[in-house]
Amino acid sequence: MSGLEIRRLRVSFDGFTAVDGVDLDVRPGDLRFLIGPNGAGKTTLVDAVTGLVRAEGSVRFGGEELLGRSVHRIARSGIGRTFQTATVFEELTVLQNLDIAAGAGRSLWTMLRRRKDVPEPVARALETVGLTELADSPAGTLAHGQKQWLEIGMLLVQDVRLLLLDEPVAGMSHDERQATGELLQRISAERTVVVIEHDMDFMRSFARSVSVLHAGKVLSEGTVAEVQADPKVQEVYLGHAAAETTADVAVQEA
Numbered sequence: 092m093s094g095l096e097i098r099r100l101r102v103s104f105d106g107f108t109a110v111d112g113v114d115l116d117v118r119p120g121d122l123r124f125l126i127g128p129n130g131a132g133k134t135t136l137v138d139a140v141t142g143l144v145r146a147e148g149s150v151r152f153g154g155e156e157l158l159g160r161s162v163h164r165i166a167r168s169g170i171g172r173t174f175q176t177a178t179v180f181e182e183l184t185v186l187q188n189l190d191i192a193a194g195a196g197r198s199l200w201t202m203l204r205r206r207k208d209v210p211e212p213v214a215r216a217l218e219t220v221g222l223t224e225l226a227d228s229p230a231g232t233l234a235h236g237q238k239q240w241l242e243i244g245m246l247l248v249q250d251v252r253l254l255l256l257d258e259p260v261a262g263m264s265h266d267e268r269q270a271t272g273e274l275l276q277r278i279s280a281e282r283t284v285v286v287i288e289h290d291m292d293f294m295r296s297f298a299r300s301v302s303v304l305h306a307g308k309v310l311s312e313g314t315v316a317e318v319q320a321d322p323k324v325q326e327v328y329l330g331h332a333a334a335e336t337t338a339d340v341a342v343q344e345a
């Protein structure tokens with residue numbers, strides 16, 4: 092099974108090139124972290140894959156070309172994403188949220204009715220994301236981390252094969268981060284998962300592979316150890332830190 096294959100991807104905004112000729116291959120079973128300084132083009136790359144911005148080049152998933160397709164058609168091709176802020180229906184229960192995500196073709200009444208028989212894919216998703224006990228709680232009462240897990244569950248019931256997650260652990264507690272990392276490892280065993288992340292500790296603990304983006308290009312790629320040892324990466328990150336330190340000193344001296 093072929094996963095995500097990106098070739099010569101380019102996205103421009105009014106003459107500014109945010110993604111500048113990116114090649115990227117992510118196989119099913121991988122857990123790829125996409126890192127890079129602010130403005131590197133990470134979110135824009137995911138926007139291009141999901142059809143939110145126009146792009147040139149080629150994005151194939153499972154061998155099918157996605158560029159040029161509508162957002163809805165891309166979603167129907169088994170591609171799903173989460174955003175930094177979870178987008179769940181707060182007034183509905185966890186189960187109803189999952190039911191609606193799973194429920195193409197069912198009436199709203201069928202989906203909102205309290206049912207004893209939870210459909211098998213929904214029960215499996217509840218189990219996978221660890222929310223079985225909270226199935227009947229309104230989503231609005233969930234903790235921040237639990238909402239992110241619900242959103243991932245909503246992708247699982249749609250049988251999304253490629254998950255693109257934008258900073259899934261931002262704002263999470265240490266325990267929530269750990270649980271999220273383990274969740275991502277479980278779901279990536281048979282799906283293709285790409286995670287945009289700024290949290291380097293989280294990346295070191297859970298990434299199977301890493302791509303570093305800088306100024307719209309892939310700067311480095313490999314295992315966590317390979318990427319960390321790459322002088323180009325050290326320069327970008329240390330250069331960044333050095334610049335911030337200099338700025339801090341300048342502010343303090345002013």
Ligand SMILES: Nc1ncnc2c1ncn2[C@@H]1O[C@H](COP(=O)(O)OP(=O)(O)OP(=O)(O)O)[C@@H](O)[C@H]1O
Binds near residue numbers: 107127128129130133
């Ligand atoms: N709609 C847009 N119009 C104009 N410029 C944009 C647009 N979207 C993004 N950009 C620019 O493209 C560049 C890449 O942005 P992008 O959000 O993809 O970076 P990022 O790596 O995700 O950064 P961050 O880690 O801060 O989220 C930035 O310079 C940004 O200002």
